[in-house]
Amino acid sequence: MSSVIKKIAVLTSGGDSPGMNAAIRSVVRTCAYLKVDCVAIYRGYQGMIEGDFKVMDARSVNNIINKGGTILKSARCNDFRTPEGRKKAHDQLVKAGIDAFVVIGGDGSFTGAMIFNKEYNFPVIGIPGTIDNDIFGTTFTLGYDTALNTVVECIDKIRDTASSHNRLFFVEVMGRDVGHIALNAGVGAGAEEILIPEENLGLDRLLESLKRSKESGKSSSIVIVAEGDKSGKNVFELKEYVEEHLPIYDVRVSVLGHMQRGGAPSCYDRVLASRMGVKAVEALLEGKTSLMVGIQDNQITLTPIEKAIKGHTKIDKELIRVSEIMTT
Amino acid sequence: MSSVIKKIAVLTSGGDSPGMNAAIRSVVRTCAYLKVDCVAIYRGYQGMIEGDFKVMDARSVNNIINKGGTILKSARCNDFRTPEGRKKAHDQLVKAGIDAFVVIGGDGSFTGAMIFNKEYNFPVIGIPGTIDNDIFGTTFTLGYDTALNTVVECIDKIRDTASSHNRLFFVEVMGRDVGHIALNAGVGAGAEEILIPEENLGLDRLLESLKRSKESGKSSSIVIVAEGDKSGKNVFELKEYVEEHLPIYDVRVSVLGHMQRGGAPSCYDRVLASRMGVKAVEALLEGKTSLMVGIQDNQITLTPIEKAIKGHTKIDKELIRVSEIMTT
Amino acid sequence: MSSVIKKIAVLTSGGDSPGMNAAIRSVVRTCAYLKVDCVAIYRGYQGMIEGDFKVMDARSVNNIINKGGTILKSARCNDFRTPEGRKKAHDQLVKAGIDAFVVIGGDGSFTGAMIFNKEYNFPVIGIPGTIDNDIFGTTFTLGYDTALNTVVECIDKIRDTASSHNRLFFVEVMGRDVGHIALNAGVGAGAEEILIPEENLGLDRLLESLKRSKESGKSSSIVIVAEGDKSGKNVFELKEYVEEHLPIYDVRVSVLGHMQRGGAPSCYDRVLASRMGVKAVEALLEGKTSLMVGIQDNQITLTPIEKAIKGHTKIDKELIRVSEIMTT
Amino acid sequence: MSSVIKKIAVLTSGGDSPGMNAAIRSVVRTCAYLKVDCVAIYRGYQGMIEGDFKVMDARSVNNIINKGGTILKSARCNDFRTPEGRKKAHDQLVKAGIDAFVVIGGDGSFTGAMIFNKEYNFPVIGIPGTIDNDIFGTTFTLGYDTALNTVVECIDKIRDTASSHNRLFFVEVMGRDVGHIALNAGVGAGAEEILIPEENLGLDRLLESLKRSKESGKSSSIVIVAEGDKSGKNVFELKEYVEEHLPIYDVRVSVLGHMQRGGAPSCYDRVLASRMGVKAVEALLEGKTSLMVGIQDNQITLTPIEKAIKGHTKIDKELIRVSEIMTT
Incomplete structure (x- = not known):
């Protein structure tokens, strides 16, 4: 050329x-x-x-x-x-x-x-x-930077209601193959646990961690789940699993979805x-x-x-x- | 007393x-x-x-x-x-x-x-x-006023991505028995159609309206659905119904969920x-x-x-x- | 016609x-x-x-x-x-x-x-x-409703820094002839004092109020001043007046200005x-x-x-x- | 130790x-x-x-x-x-x-x-x-990152009103010795001109640039001025200077002030x-x-x-x- x-x-x-x-x-x-x-x-x-x-x-x-x-x-x-x-x-x-x-x-x-x-x-x-x-x-x-801000702003709002009710929330964020959004927004939002495609923590570890979080006196728990999480369960299945195996929590799910792509x-x-x-x-x-x-x-x-x-x-x-x- | x-x-x-x-x-x-x-x-x-x-x-x-x-x-x-x-x-x-x-x-x-x-x-x-x-x-x-602002801000973001891809979005908002959030946020967000518990528009009317919206040259469509919508279908079923009966749209769903309760x-x-x-x-x-x-x-x-x-x-x-x- | x-x-x-x-x-x-x-x-x-x-x-x-x-x-x-x-x-x-x-x-x-x-x-x-x-x-x-939200969001930010430094802020908002923005945003932002065109509290009362606020253990004070405030002093003159007559405060001024007219x-x-x-x-x-x-x-x-x-x-x-x- | x-x-x-x-x-x-x-x-x-x-x-x-x-x-x-x-x-x-x-x-x-x-x-x-x-x-x-977002959000609002009235705004941002905020927020906000402590563009160049901007058909102009700008003039003096030497603009000033330090x-x-x-x-x-x-x-x-x-x-x-x- x-x-x-x-x-x-x-x-x-x-x-x-x-x-x-x-x-x-x-x-x-x-x-x-x-x-x-x-x-x-x-x-x-x-x-x-x-x-x-x-x-x-x-x-x-x-x-x-x-x-x-x-x-x-x-x-x-x-x-x-x-x-x-x-x-x-x-x-x-x-x-x-x-x-x-x-x-x-x-x-x-x-x-x-x-x-x-x-x-x-x-x-x-x-x-x-x-x-x-x-x-x-x-x-x-x-x-990416904008999406992270969108996610933490949403989770800040969810945290308001979660801590008013001592609830556990599973929040699904974008990231089918990579956990960058989940990991960074999870740290930024002060999530109690972060599930990403790159690592398989195992569900036992999750239960263990949630149990510890409750015992430590936290008023709420937010678990961030990347779309492509390796646990083999999607966010709704995770909710059911935790409700069954750790019935100390009132569990809710939030899927942030496409709003993560938008905004100024x-x-x-x-x-x-x-x-x-x-x-x-x-x-x-x-x-x-x-x-x-x-x-x-x-x-x-x-x-x-x-x-x-x-x-x-x-x-x-x-x-x-x-x-x-x-x-x- | x-x-x-x-x-x-x-x-x-x-x-x-x-x-x-x-x-x-x-x-x-x-x-x-x-x-x-x-x-x-x-x-x-x-x-x-x-x-x-x-x-x-x-x-x-x-x-x-x-x-x-x-x-x-x-x-x-x-x-x-x-x-x-x-x-x-x-x-x-x-x-x-x-x-x-x-x-x-x-x-x-x-x-x-x-x-x-x-x-x-x-x-x-x-x-x-x-x-x-x-x-x-x-x-x-x-x-209520805060929740309305939260909803329209979310839909503004969804609109960004919807109109970039000429997509149709079904957005579920809170309101099990009443459609105030859906109706007001729907008007505020410029939604193409609003489904509320108080009225049953019928699915035929929805299809008709979406068809007209597409023909009128709109680049995207947002349909707001209150949780308790009378159509008898939830937001995921609505998506499937429209995809089957009106295959001119690329359809997505977003459930805003509990973040509507939070925020300053x-x-x-x-x-x-x-x-x-x-x-x-x-x-x-x-x-x-x-x-x-x-x-x-x-x-x-x-x-x-x-x-x-x-x-x-x-x-x-x-x-x-x-x-x-x-x-x- | x-x-x-x-x-x-x-x-x-x-x-x-x-x-x-x-x-x-x-x-x-x-x-x-x-x-x-x-x-x-x-x-x-x-x-x-x-x-x-x-x-x-x-x-x-x-x-x-x-x-x-x-x-x-x-x-x-x-x-x-x-x-x-x-x-x-x-x-x-x-x-x-x-x-x-x-x-x-x-x-x-x-x-x-x-x-x-x-x-x-x-x-x-x-x-x-x-x-x-x-x-x-x-x-x-x-x-009007949007402007009120803009003003309280700005004052929320000013409050962050005011309370980190135990400062007193005079914040000027729009309203040359009427104090609606000042009064409503002042209540919404939790202002310690609100000066509006409709009333002349007198500067003595302001000093008294600020003194009381300090004594009550508040970590910061925000005074909202409408443009057309009746005290006869603009926001910078108020700052000087308070610094002179009530030297217990570190005083700052913020004029919100035209951003109050903009925004979604x-x-x-x-x-x-x-x-x-x-x-x-x-x-x-x-x-x-x-x-x-x-x-x-x-x-x-x-x-x-x-x-x-x-x-x-x-x-x-x-x-x-x-x-x-x-x-x- | x-x-x-x-x-x-x-x-x-x-x-x-x-x-x-x-x-x-x-x-x-x-x-x-x-x-x-x-x-x-x-x-x-x-x-x-x-x-x-x-x-x-x-x-x-x-x-x-x-x-x-x-x-x-x-x-x-x-x-x-x-x-x-x-x-x-x-x-x-x-x-x-x-x-x-x-x-x-x-x-x-x-x-x-x-x-x-x-x-x-x-x-x-x-x-x-x-x-x-x-x-x-x-x-x-x-x-720093948060402050930049605060500044561009403010200028986005100012831009709304500036372009509705074809106005020129001088916006002062923090930065007494360094122009990082001014330069980055200026680029991020699409400012027509950015005045920083590190450089002295000279007032002639500013006038030239503003004239060109007007002629090019832009509906508004935003000039970002760092507190410590080298022109030797503060933001209010700049306004007067431009009004005197380039009377084609309706000029306004906004000093963003301490809100730049606050916020989530x-x-x-x-x-x-x-x-x-x-x-x-x-x-x-x-x-x-x-x-x-x-x-x-x-x-x-x-x-x-x-x-x-x-x-x-x-x-x-x-x-x-x-x-x-x-x-x-």
Whole structure:
């Protein structure tokens, strides 16, 4: 690919996350600042295939930095997994004179981008937008910090009613394969126990811990459960199990669900999005491709997409230990 | 009962609601202001039976006006439904020199208070603390306004992700017998459809409405469902029904659950609690009993508890019409 | 004016308030529902004079119910105070085929509307949008409830730092002529003293009260001061006065300022706006004019604009008493 | 100092910041977990001098992780700057059998701790609690993340009203010597211009930038000004200057003030506090002293206090560039 990149497209893909709009804004404004044309692609790869494009200028992204969701819409797209779908997408990009694109999304979106890059030698840069924080090559993904605040605010509210009634709550949070949200929000919310996909504490240990918590005089208990918890039981089954084996508690369940994906982004996510968008455009203009923008040691970095999607950010063993100490 | 009330007790009972602490604070401080002794009863009627009392002064309630839940704990109490239980409770009150009490809670708590008053001619005043707004004799119950704000904030977040993916969400809110939260939060959140216990729209109408909403070009749809919705289907069954009969939507479910009961009270609920607490104590000192404090036309009023628990505040027909117009 | 109203305009005027967008949405959607054309006027009366209009349909107001400010912009307009300005405005309305308008604003905006109605027999209905709650004929103005929540949330934060340092804070809130925000937010935030335009407590009483508060063992003190406080001193002068005459406090000042006008509206304001918008359009279609929509005893009402702008909602004497009791 | 540390004290000192309570909780619980006695010192070094101590166990810190401010109170203390004051403090510590202490505060507090350590060979560890993020040896200080969120939420509200009226706002944020809050919150809030102590843009450049912003069609402008801005003008003088030299704007001022120090800590600050508290206690038990706990590259680290107080975390030049690009 030659270095003459004159028109850059931006799209959001996969599950949405807070900060995506701030990242779109940053890509659009960086293009305007550097005098490169910018085109928005709606509805992720589906919109790429269908040519659902719109020319963007600096004013197109006014007043979106603090909005949740994505103004470009997002979607999962099966067609883009087929060579035919990608062919159509490439035709559309060529037809529109687009020289490169920035995709904001998770590992599924990045895999698509990488394959597309290999097939068509088309410059692509990824920005990690997902609340799960499960992508290698960045300490924080876009939206993760906001989701953590949403979760602890919800649990603070649940704690109010839990401690008024001396109740035990199982609270399910997002994280099918990784327990970052559960572990961090659990520590942040002062949870008595945290169940994550990476570890199987065993149900005996849970009962033991809850028993101890009750005896220590705590007025309520909150157990955070990641969606993908290894215990083999979902949150409702856990409730039944505890009610049966430890009938000292009045147990309730709360599934936080999709509200974790929404809301105005935190300042951190807005700044991160702004920094990442600048880097993504600059990388493309420097002739780079198939890289993911990340943040490591508070510096913006670039990692090959191939590496980013292979690994996961590992759960922090030190933080697991902190969580145990905090429930003393 | 003579008019020489020298010691007043305060308790919270039944499900908790935001503003209960502000009401406790108000009762305690009004007693201090009027030079009457004040005693807190912990864990509702259970604590009354067990004599779980604590002397309160003006400083005992510092910094609680903005806290959710209840510092006095709450509980449902079966023993108080028996003559034996109430006998024990009366003995404890007499032993502690308590001349009257203020109970903050819902209709179950008020029923208990009324029976107790009849049996022992013991002065009682009720303050309506429940998020459901289902008590006759007051336009607003304590905690209702806060719960509405919590619900619309959650739905605002869900809307972010719903509209990013063109999805349909069924959101279940509290309200087993009454649809006040569903109807008001539904209008406040701009819901496309609202299902409440008071009306059975029929599932055909729901499908029709959702079809129309999609055709009108809306990017997402939120359907609010009160727990006690009359359709005969819960929120998960509704999802399945719509997916089967209207396969144009990607459908998701969110059950907001207990977080609706928690959180810092709104300014309205704090002020309402402060006003109600003053009135409750003053009514007792004026020799009144078996009354519930309420707010009507922005004035603090008194209603016989007997009337308060018999009726429900009816759903506002005009607001149902407004909700239909808003989904145009 | 004949009853054939086929095209209704909506504008926002004067200082903005949360809920204005929800009211605009309601007017637009009610017009759509009732098959009446709807036109937005930008920048208040200035835009009316300049013919800054835009045709609106139900989809034009998607996703604005929860947005602060006003999408139609607002402005104060001197030209509309002159007969020439109003003549131009009328010409523009006639040219655009507009038969009536709904103005969302405060008493200044209503005065203009009333004069215009008298001069041109042009149907107008007002919706009271102002955070000050200073308009006769409605218990609550649009935006007032939200502003109260904003103020108590700010003071909750200030309280955190005040009580960590045993400090005294003077917090200035909006309300040049009326003390509704100061009084209600003061009670809601647990302020130790509240200074409002309606009453002159005298500075001696303030010193006395602060001295007593310190002696009673309170860890911090918050004094709320309305902009138009009668003491004759602004908030910075009050600070100096107290530091000089009562050197037992470390005193700080905080002026909350314009953030009180912004933010997502509370559920109450969103519902109120929705109800008021419906009523405004319906009133016009019923041939009514020169009325203001209000809420009284939780019912939507109509009051002659002439009466609305003459009177003020009086400060609640009972609440002043409650505020005194609460600072015990 | 021998390694037999059996009793550890904890205090907060200097200006308070959100997360201090979470750090206190962590120190207390880590002591409990590791079977070391723990004592709280009230009112910072002043309380140390006066022996204002309280024994803490794991339950003493229930339900404070989400509370702003510090339950131990804080104060600036001149006496501790004198050898006599420090002598008294040491006597009190010895008398109470305290072997070491953890001080949560800023560089002033650390300087005192370091001198005390040198004079009495008394083990001390510091935890950086300040919203200013101005301490060397940690990428983030405790409370900084929360303060940023508070600031952007306030500016989001101000933006609502600013853009409704096409106004220019000067918003003053904290940061006397460093512009971290101004720069990051400025980028996060989408400010048109950011004035920080580290750089002197010159007033001509400001006027130029504001003129361009107006011409580009922006509906409002927000200029963030750090307290210690180098322009030599405070925020009110800036307003006057701009009104005089660029009369195209309606200009307003907002000083955010002390609310920036309060509020429930963000999840990030709660987790950071929990991790730092564990490390502080463990470091003392390992015989370490005169170190500050920090976070670097998402790992908890230790830095000599001497180094921490000498340097400042420098302003991020890359972020200044990002901020310029974003205002395109």
